[in-house]
Amino acid sequence: MLGTAGVMRSVIARDLTLAWRRKADVFVAVLFFVIVASLFPLGIGPEPQLLRAIGPGVVWVAALLASMLALSRLFAADYADGTLEQMLLAATPLSIIVIAKVIAHWIAANIPLVLIGPLLGLQFGLPGDALAVLALALALGTPSLSLIGAIGAALTLGLRGGGVLLALLVLPLYAPVLILGSLAVEATAAGLAAQPYLLLLAAMSLAALSLAPWAIAAALRISHE
Amino acid sequence: MSSATREALPQGITWFKYAAPQTFFPLAGALAPWFAAIAVVLFVAGLYIGFFVAPTDAQQGEAYRIIFIHVPAAWMSMLIYLVMAFWAGVGLAFNTRLSHMMASALAPTGALFTFLALWTGALWGKPTWGTWWAWDARMTSELLLLFLYFGFMALQAAIDDPRRADKAGAVLALVGVINIPIIYFSVKWWNTLHQGASVSLKSAPTMATTMLTGMLVMVFACWAYAIAAALWRVRCIILERERRSDWVRDYLGAGR
Numbered sequence: 001m002l003g004t005a006g007v008m009r010s011v012i013a014r015d016l017t018l019a020w021r022r023k024a025d026v027f028v029a030v031l032f033f034v035i036v037a038s039l040f041p042l043g044i045g046p047e048p049q050l051l052r053a054i055g056p057g058v059v060w061v062a063a064l065l066a067s068m069l070a071l072s073r074l075f076a077a078d079y080a081d082g083t084l085e086q087m088l089l090a091a092t093p094l095s096i097i098v099i100a101k102v103i104a105h106w107i108a109a110n111i112p113l114v115l116i117g118p119l120l121g122l123q124f125g126l127p128g129d130a131l132a133v134l135a136l137a138l139a140l141g142t143p144s145l146s147l148i149g150a151i152g153a154a155l156t157l158g159l160r161g162g163g164v165l166l167a168l169l170v171l172p173l174y175a176p177v178l179i180l181g182s183l184a185v186e187a188t189a190a191g192l193a194a195q196p197y198l199l200l201l202a203a204m205s206l207a208a209l210s211l212a213p214w215a216i217a218a219a220l221r222i223s224h225e
Numbered sequence: 226m227s228s229a230t231r232e233a234l235p236q237g238i239t240w241f242k243y244a245a246p247q248t249f250f251p252l253a254g255a256l257a258p259w260f261a262a263i264a265v266v267l268f269v270a271g272l273y274i275g276f277f278v279a280p281t282d283a284q285q286g287e288a289y290r291i292i293f294i295h296v297p298a299a300w301m302s303m304l305i306y307l308v309m310a311f312w313a314g315v316g317l318a319f320n321t322r323l324s325h326m327m328a329s330a331l332a333p334t335g336a337l338f339t340f341l342a343l344w345t346g347a348l349w350g351k352p353t354w355g356t357w358w359a360w361d362a363r364m365t366s367e368l369l370l371l372f373l374y375f376g377f378m379a380l381q382a383a384i385d386d387p388r389r390a391d392k393a394g395a396v397l398a399l400v401g402v403i404n405i406p407i408i409y410f411s412v413k414w415w416n417t418l419h420q421g422a423s424v425s426l427k428s429a430p431t432m433a434t435t436m437l438t439g440m441l442v443m444v445f446a447c448w449a450y451a452i453a454a455a456l457w458r459v460r461c462i463i464l465e466r467e468r469r470s471d472w473v474r475d476y477l478g479a480g481r
Contacts, residue, residue, distance in 0.1 A: 151400055155393045159383045168379055172372040173404050176411035215400055222392040
């Protein structure tokens, strides 16, 4: 029998191995992120002043969408092959397994976004310190995106039109992260302190970490009734 | 639930009696016309006070009179979401079907009031602020609230099994109710950085008594309307869900 920590470790290791063997999925999400962010200058025009102003928001919106697109993979494969049913029956609390799965998902799907984000910020002419804050804000904010999004993914599991429905459910709930994340970068670019926004982002992620697993577990149980 | 277990419940507590769809159905049918009548009377009275008794506003002229619909609608939009989440929570905790049906019955009314608040806000904004839409904190969070209502209804509509639809919707409503204050405050901070308080509802002058009376009457009218609409809708939902039970068959047979 594995202890709680052992179960978490093995679930994370398993999901990361699966993600590593399907590298293409990760690359597609990252490419989507880059393409969405690159489309904005084409639509708006190459004026540096304007691009610098909209840069933080555009990068965050693109990150939100890319993070959301990856969500449907979170439970789909386990749901299809019956693994999820075994997880529901396991002696380890479902919320623990769910936390492990979300952590693995965040590492595989969102850390690439954190790493690529500053590069996109550079395209929009953001100054150096703003780029560092952008990476930090993405690192602090994306965990709550994964956690809140996982609730939506669990609720829409196996439904027709799941992808579009997921967007409708999850994107309004993403609004605070988008706002605080963009504000942190804009404040830095304007020479103000970004710390309050970063702290709020971290607080939101911690609150999501403590509350979301229950909702995710409840939603998974509902989908298997 | 079989009728045997229902009869085994303690009969002394009348509150639980109406937790059964079968007993709530006639109660809702008896109450709904009364609330509808109260709503009509109060709407007429409130609109009369609003349009003929209340004085013209010194700054905004006649345009302010939309407040008699706008403010009650905005209040109802938030209140109904709370009530909906409350019934969803009760439904999850006690596994009562009627609570879930009530939550589903409230959602369209809540969405309607949210839409009305946004629409009348736009109509009010054009003559006073000179714009249909401003990214004001309240308007933005009201818009997000509308999306939350749509999400709830879309999720329930996408699930064929009613029990799963009920519970999935309940989880979403509860997640939404935790998020509403977070959304409101984040939007507020965002707004203060972007633009000053040029567009603020707080700077409205203190109201004349008749204005306040008219508005409160309209608020109660909206309450009565929302209750009547939800009761009628929940009756339809009960009939639809319980269509295979004997009492619905008897009821529908007797009506024919």
